[in-house]
Amino acid sequence: xxxxxxxxxxxxxxxxxxxxxxxxxxxxxxxxxxxxxxxxxxxxxxxxxxxxxxxxxxxxxxxxxxxxxxxxxxxxxxxxxxxxxxxxxxxxxxxxxxxxxxxxxxxxxxxxxxxxxxxxxxxxxxxxxxxxxxxxxxxxxxxxxxxxxxxxxxxxxxxxxxxxxxxxxxxxxxxxxxxxxxxxxxxxxxxxxxxxxxxxxxxxxxxxxxxxxxxxxxxxxxxxxxxxxxxxxxxxxxxxxxxxxxxxxxxxxxxxxxxxxxxxxxxxxxxxxxxxxxxxxxxxxxxxxxxxxxxxxxxxxxxxxxxxxxxxxxxxxxxxxxxxxxxxxxxxxxxxxxxxxxxxxxxxxxxxxxxxxxxxxxxxxxxxxxxxxxxxxxxxxxxxxxxxxxxxxxxxxxxxxxxxxxxxxxxxxxxxxxxxx
Amino acid sequence: xxxxxxxxxxxxxxxxxxxxxxxxxxxxxxxxxxxxxxxxxxxxxxxxxxxxxxxxxxxxxxxxxxxxxxxxxxxxxxxxxxxxxxxxxxxxxxxxxxxxxxxxxxxxxxxxxxxxxxxxxxxxxxxxxxxxxxxxxxxxxxxxxxxxxxxxxxxx
Numbered sequence: 001x002x003x004x005x006x007x008x009x010x011x012x013x014x015x016x017x018x019x020x021x022x023x024x025x026x027x028x029x030x031x032x033x034x035x036x037x038x039x040x041x042x043x044x045x046x047x048x049x050x051x052x053x054x055x056x057x058x059x060x061x062x063x064x065x066x067x068x069x070x071x072x073x074x075x076x077x078x079x080x081x082x083x084x085x086x087x088x089x090x091x092x093x094x095x096x097x098x099x100x101x102x103x104x105x106x107x108x109x110x111x112x113x114x115x116x117x118x119x120x121x122x123x124x125x126x127x128x129x130x131x132x133x134x135x136x137x138x139x140x141x142x143x144x145x146x147x148x149x150x151x152x153x154x155x156x157x158x159x160x161x162x163x164x165x166x167x168x169x170x171x172x173x174x175x176x177x178x179x180x181x182x183x184x185x186x187x188x189x190x191x192x193x194x195x196x197x198x199x200x201x202x203x204x205x206x207x208x209x210x211x212x213x214x215x216x217x218x219x220x221x222x223x224x225x226x227x228x229x230x231x232x233x234x235x236x237x238x239x240x241x242x243x244x245x246x247x248x249x250x251x252x253x254x255x256x257x258x259x260x261x262x263x264x265x266x267x268x269x270x271x272x273x274x275x276x277x278x279x280x281x282x283x284x285x286x287x288x289x290x291x292x293x294x295x296x297x298x299x300x301x302x303x304x305x306x307x308x309x310x311x312x313x314x315x316x317x318x319x320x321x322x323x324x325x326x327x328x329x330x331x332x333x334x335x336x337x338x339x340x341x342x343x344x345x346x347x348x349x350x351x352x353x354x355x356x357x358x359x360x361x362x363x364x365x366x367x368x369x370x371x372x373x374x375x376x377x378x379x380x381x382x383x384x385x386x387x388x389x390x391x392x393x394x395x396x397x398x399x400x401x402x403x404x405x406x407x408x409x410x411x412x413x414x415x416x417x418x419x420x421x
Numbered sequence: 422x423x424x425x426x427x428x429x430x431x432x433x434x435x436x437x438x439x440x441x442x443x444x445x446x447x448x449x450x451x452x453x454x455x456x457x458x459x460x461x462x463x464x465x466x467x468x469x470x471x472x473x474x475x476x477x478x479x480x481x482x483x484x485x486x487x488x489x490x491x492x493x494x495x496x497x498x499x500x501x502x503x504x505x506x507x508x509x510x511x512x513x514x515x516x517x518x519x520x521x522x523x524x525x526x527x528x529x530x531x532x533x534x535x536x537x538x539x540x541x542x543x544x545x546x547x548x549x550x551x552x553x554x555x556x557x558x559x560x561x562x563x564x565x566x567x568x569x570x571x572x573x574x575x576x577x
Contacts, residue, residue, distance in 0.1 A: 004427065006428035059561075073567065228441045228445050230474050273473075285430075287438050409571065
């Protein structure tokens with residue numbers, strides 16, 4: 001079987017930006033649409049009196065949602081080209097869906113932000129870019145859509161680029177790209193554009209297929225949060241004791257000297273096992289089971305790392321939290337369950353330092369609480385030490401969720417800035 | 422050697438991570454296994470997650486009574502080979518006991534009738550986590566299904 005790289009995309013935009021049409025266009029032009037699906041949307045388009053086949057209908061699940069009474073959430077769509085396999089997290093763009101956007105962006109390699117060429121950079125565009133930068137999505141592509149409605153004007157495109165660049169300079173965006181497209185007509189989405197001979201860059205799909213994402217993973221800092229202890233109790237594997245988990249970052253090899261936190265005991269990796277057999281090395285992202293040379297006490301929630309490269313250890317933590325609860329608000333003094341890697345503890349919110357006004361991106365210093373979809377900076381104290389890295393260095397060990405202890409609902413998602421003073 | 426992970430390894434590792442996490446955080450999990458292709462894949466992932474130990478939880482089949490005999494034989498062979506317990510919740514029993522009513526007409530199906538025996542079996546066995554396999558592209562709403570979906574006492 002042909003082995004491909006998996007790339008995660010997050011797309012945000014409102015209905016009016018043509019996001020559904022753009023996604024439909026990508027699926028259609030990369031030949032991911034079955035004959036019967038196509039006939040169904042041709043039919044629906046004709047019934048609605050459209051002059052063209054409305055590709056947005058391919059992904060428009062709104063009606064299905066209403067019928068089934070499920071909430072608007074993140075939609076995951078899978079598609080592939082001969083070069084890469086993509087998972088696209090599709091989130092609505094309105095401010096009331098900020099929590100969904102954060103969810104989608106938290107695992108994304110590439111953020112696709114849409115703007116309508118007629119409207120240019122809006123508050124909403126800035127909010128999308130801000131969230132992508134906050135969640136450290138490594139690559140941001142600004143798709144200037146509806147170029148057909150501005151006569152494919154280079155001047156309009158250049159002005160939008162300039163305006164967005166000057167705004168983006170205030171954010172932390174490692175890699176920023178622009179593509180002028182018409183999702184409706186198909187210009188520069190999968191096929192190139194004859195209508196925009198002045199544009200010499202890649203199409204959107206080429207960009208998605210070629211952006212170098214392999215180096216975005218942290219392969220330096222070995223972090224293995226222990227998830228589960230595998231003890232078979234079978235005749236064949238009587239003495240087997242494997243520490244199961246997914247390598248959060250770095251690379252592990254048999255023979256590596258390791259340290260276990262919180263105990264501080266040292267040992268050596270005896271083997272790294274998978275269902276298919278033992279491996280000589282295992283990089284970040286793989287789920288494996290590790291055996292150690294020494295018989296020491298290791299439990300779920302412990303962290304295996306290298307003795308000379310350890311995460312930070314602490315109970316006083318500085319973090320940025322996105323609030324996700326419709327019913328309760330984050331307030332200083334409140335206590336929540338916290339889940340960080342495979343470790344659970346309780347957290348006391350000591351202080352809310354400020355809230356971001358996500359329309360203007362200004363800091364609101366006199367904020368007293370956080371409501372649904374609000375983002376703010378807090379300091380908190382946990383009942384047990386966390387083994388963490390700054391989110392900017394490690395998306396896996398730098399993030400956590402807050403849980404309402406009464407209902408077990410996830411009420412907040414956080415990224416760690418460092419130890420709080 | 423390159424540290425690149427292929428798309429299948431990445432997806433499999435993510436699935437194994439989720440399965441282990443759910444099992445670590447729950448008391449009495451169960452996995453829905455009918456012998457069909459989606460649940461066969463799910464079961465395979467679960468077996469990989471706990472290898473070389475046996476699957477640390479039972480599997481359950483919500484049996485519509487409309488099966489190919491070969492699929493049932495595969496189901497039974499598979500659970501025997503893995504040494505796991507199989508619980509069967511029967512739609513036919515639910516009909517016979519008057520708990521659900523068989524649909525009639527050209528589009529009659531027992532798909533919807535599975536809900537009652539499923540929830541009843543979950544309650545009777547006090548399961549607190551249920552693994553189910555589905556495909557994102559099966560239907561538009563499936564694209565938005567959450568990975569972890571919290572349900573209330575009505576199973577909703």
